[in-house]
Amino acid sequence: MIVTRDLTKRYGRTTAVREVGLAVREGDRYGLLGPNGSGKTTLIRLLLGLVFATGGDIEVLGLPVPRRVRDVLPSVGALVEGPGMYPHLPGRTNLELFDAAGPGGGRRDRRRRIGEALERVGLAGIDRRPVRAYSLGMRQRLGLAAALLRRPRLLILDEPTNGLDPRGIREIRDLLTELHxxxxxxxxxxxxxxxxxxxxDRVGVMDGGRLVLQDDLATLRAPTGRVVLRTPDADRALALLDGRVEGRDGDRLTVRHRAPDDLNAELVTAGVRVRELAAERRSLEQVVLDATTTTSADRADRAGGDPA
Structure with missing residues (x-):
C-alpha cells in the first residue's frame, strides 16, 4: 500500500526526513511513533503529495507520488495536523465543500455520504453552529468524518485522538477497528x-528524521526468556530456584526460564504456591526507548559529543 525508498526531505540545512524506507502492507494497522520533531508529520505530508521530496521515491497504492497523486487520493482518506476547516461555516457545509473540491467526489450521493460519515464519528446530531464554536474533540471528529467520505482503501491519520477524552479515544479506536x-x-x-x-499490529519508530525501527508488534514484543512469578512463598521459591532468579520485588520474582508451564510444574511439585506466572515481554514503551536511545547515542558518537 505504501513503499518509500531512501526518502529524504530537507528544509535548507535541516533534514526533516532522512533516507526513510517505509513499508505499509495491505491490511496493516501500522503505528508510526516517535518524539516531537522526529519527522512523522513531514513523512505523512510527503506521502500525500503535500510537500515534495528532496530525494528518494514514494509509491502509494502502487502509483508514484507526487506524479500520480490525483489518481491516488480518491482512494485515500487523511487527517493531518488537525482538520483544515472554514471556522465561520457549519460542519456539514465544510464537508460539502471538502467533498466537492477533492478528486473523486460525487454530487448525487454527497448528502448521504456526509450523513453516514458524521454518524460513524459520533456527530450525527451536528447543528448549524460554525466550526469555531466546536470543541477541539469535535473538530477532530469532523476531520475524521472528512477522511471517511469516500470509503477509503487507505486511511492516513496524524494524531486523530488529539483533544478527545478517554471515552472518545475508545470510540475512535473502535471505529478504526471496524473500518479495518x-x-x-x-x-x-x-x-x-x-x-x-x-x-x-505493525509499528515504525522515527527518530531524528530516520526510521530507526520497523517490524510486527508481536515480533518486537517476543518473550525475553524470563518469567514473572508472583507467590506468597517467595523465600521458598528463591531457595528452590537458586541461580535462576534475576530480580525480586516483594512477592514478585523475575526468573530466567523459557518455559512457563515447566516452571509452574516445578513450583507446584515443590509445594510453592503460585498466584501469577507469565512469560515476560518487553513493553512497547521499552522498545521505543531502546531504539531511540541507541540511535541518539550513535549520532553523538559520529558527532564526537554526548547525546542530546
Missing part, C-alpha cells in the same frame, strides 16, 4: 503508546 475489518488499511501516527499498542 471492512478492508481499510490504516497508517496511524501518534505519540500515545497505549493507543498504538491497543490497535496496531
Amino acid at each position: 475489518g471492512e478492508g481499510t488499511t490504516v497508517l496511524l501516527s501518534s505519540h500515545l503508546l497505549t493507543e498504538i499498542e491497543a490497535f496496531c
Whole structure:
C-alpha cells in the first residue's frame, strides 16, 4: 500500500526526513511513533503529495507520488495536523465543500455520504453552529468524518485522538477497528503508546528524521526468556530456584526460564504456591526507548559529543 525508498526531505540545512524506507502492507494497522520533531508529520505530508521530496521515491497504492497523486487520493482518506476547516461555516457545509473540491467526489450521493460519515464519528446530531464554536474533540471528529467520505482503501491519520477524552479515544479506536475489518488499511501516527499498542499490529519508530525501527508488534514484543512469578512463598521459591532468579520485588520474582508451564510444574511439585506466572515481554514503551536511545547515542558518537 505504501513503499518509500531512501526518502529524504530537507528544509535548507535541516533534514526533516532522512533516507526513510517505509513499508505499509495491505491490511496493516501500522503505528508510526516517535518524539516531537522526529519527522512523522513531514513523512505523512510527503506521502500525500503535500510537500515534495528532496530525494528518494514514494509509491502509494502502487502509483508514484507526487506524479500520480490525483489518481491516488480518491482512494485515500487523511487527517493531518488537525482538520483544515472554514471556522465561520457549519460542519456539514465544510464537508460539502471538502467533498466537492477533492478528486473523486460525487454530487448525487454527497448528502448521504456526509450523513453516514458524521454518524460513524459520533456527530450525527451536528447543528448549524460554525466550526469555531466546536470543541477541539469535535473538530477532530469532523476531520475524521472528512477522511471517511469516500470509503477509503487507505486511511492516513496524524494524531486523530488529539483533544478527545478517554471515552472518545475508545470510540475512535473502535471505529478504526471496524473500518479495518471492512478492508481499510490504516497508517496511524501518534505519540500515545497505549493507543498504538491497543490497535496496531505493525509499528515504525522515527527518530531524528530516520526510521530507526520497523517490524510486527508481536515480533518486537517476543518473550525475553524470563518469567514473572508472583507467590506468597517467595523465600521458598528463591531457595528452590537458586541461580535462576534475576530480580525480586516483594512477592514478585523475575526468573530466567523459557518455559512457563515447566516452571509452574516445578513450583507446584515443590509445594510453592503460585498466584501469577507469565512469560515476560518487553513493553512497547521499552522498545521505543531502546531504539531511540541507541540511535541518539550513535549520532553523538559520529558527532564526537554526548547525546542530546
